[in-house]
Amino acid sequence: MNILLVDGYNIIGDWDELKALRDTDLAQARQLLIEKMAEYQAYRGYRVIIVFDAYEVKGIESKYKEYNVEVVYTKEKETADQCIERLIKELKNIKTKVYVATSDFAEQQTIFQQGAYRKSARELAIEVNHIQSEIEEELHAFSAQKQARTLPISKDILAEFEKMRRGRK
Template identity: 40%
Template sequence: MLKDILIVDGYNVIFAWTHLKKLAHESLEHARMELRDRLLNYGKFKGYEVILVFDGKYTKSGGSVEAITSGFLEVYTEDGETADSFIEREVFLRKGKYTNVYVVTSDGAEQNQILGSGGLRIPARELQNMIRIAKEEERLQYAHEHRRDQFSLRRNEVGGLLSPEVAEKLEKLRRGH
């Protein structure tokens, strides 16, 4: 079964989200780390593969590709290659290998290029909203599972405290014998 893939223009998102933009003014590295963490959780919850792309010109190390976990790549483009050109190439290469190729950017020209390449665009602020909704869904799902586990524990607690003889007598009563 094919998966969806989310290709994210990292700096575009950082400077579109108010919280990350403020954080970036203090430490660009911390803003990148927080975005990575949010995307890791979101991708795992939604079952998406994720490629987080940053322009390499803003880092000391230059170009690199790091597999953070299975299904999550963090890319720093080579000096001279923009995140936009890297993303355009990835959309072209990955089209047909995934159910949907989503690209997160608020760059208007890039959005048009993505649509022309067969990708689907998600504006940076819309991704922020999607992550917020997914986090709430995850919280509700966890609360539901936690309640179910507590219920089954409570239900089984008493049975575990009964002697085998008493449990047998209660079972006979329940059956009407």
């Protein structure tokens, strides 16, 4: 199994589309990241966990699932980096590869020391854009294939078939 841990605010602060949205509506930027990671999860089959830093927020850690993506807000006085490091220890084993998406250089060094793999924010953006292109191509091909299966029948004949189907003459 492959797991992708995403440093949510690090990615939001790096991707132009999310960064611009963050400046006007942070909640919307978080939501868009979740949606993009849901597409990634569905296409790649990875378990995706997005970690948002709640270091300055009082309260306990919260977790929920949206679009099959796990979203974690860290507990009080815990940074996203600390939470990610804890999750790596919990999740990494011989059968599981853990990837961490962050552009935080210090965190990347810690990730390597724990045996996880890293994806920079830029690498993840390229991969997400590539996936979106592949999905669009597949949808286009499916649409073209669907159109090719339809028989060119005139409206008059279709109307006659409809009468026959309904038992009318």
